[in-house]
Amino acid sequence: MSVIEDNVNLLMRVRELCLTGQVANAELELHSVYRQAGCDGSIRVVLAALLARRGEHGEAQKILKGVTPENIEACTPDQIRLAISILISLGDNDQAERLGRAYHKAFGHEATRWLRDMNVPGSNRLRWSEGGSIDELARGLASEPKAIPALVFAQKHQRHLPTVRLLRQAIRRIVPLFENDARQMTMVCVAMAELSLLEGDQAQARRWAHRGLEEDPYCATLALLVNKLRDNGDTALPPVSVLTCVARQHPGYPDVQAALIRRQSSEGQTDTAKANLAAWLEREPYSPQALELKQELAA
Helix, strand or coil: EEEEHHHHHHHHHHHHHHHCCCCHHHHHHHHHCCCCCCCCCHHHHHHHHHHHHHCCCHHHHCCCCCHHHHHHCCCCHHHHHHHHHHHHCCCCCCHHHHHHHHHHHHHCHHHHHHHHHHCCCCCCHHCCCHHHHHHHHHHHHHHHHHHHHHHHHHHHHCCCCHHHHHHHHHHHHHHHHHHHHHHHHHHHHHHHHHHHCCCCHHHHHHHHHHHHHHCCCCCCCHHHHHCCCCCCCCCCCCCHHHHHHHHHHHCCHHHHHHHHHHHHHHCHHHHHHHHHHHHHHHCCCCCCCHHHHHHHCCC
């Protein structure tokens, strides 16, 4: 069973517990998994909402501690809205206003409407016109998502940082449209990871790449991208594991095979690297990349 299926099943159980008045048991179910790697953001939202509902605003805030203006791209609208509501309940209007401005900048008109309806501190100073070009691009990409890979491809070959920034913001706004479509969501995650990398944002590139691998664990593009990023050691799946999974699924992808063998060699798994290379040469004795790699490892 996939991580996504596990999360859905958990939320279904929690729903049933809440409907039958077993809210304390629902909280225990959520507490048991929310710190685990791969835990979906919706689980944090539900747990924080249950805590806030019974007045435990401080504990709810701890659950959503990662929802900050600096980390706004990593958050969903539900997480941001709940975090703002909790900050207001705690009387921290300055932080609520800061988070509200970041929400507005990242999500545009959708955010502005909610901020004004909820009378969030500072919302009266937000202008509808801000980010108009982002909203316009977001609407266009929402109606024609096939354009996203082409636009990213163009930036990879002729980078223009203002355009990269604009694309990141526009695509981020339409992510919720694709969350129930694994193929489209994988495409969006690839785009966001590549754009983040173009802007030098390694942390966001890593986050989007791993999110995409939850949708498609065998995506070669994401595996190669994860391999290029600095490994900070705190991800659920280290690069060598990601590459191994994809290499087994796609033995005919030379770039993936070469990346895996180089990674294994660099991490001291010399015997495994040599065995994988030998198996590759047995399948494709005249592969230019395999032969080049053989010379490289022998040097």
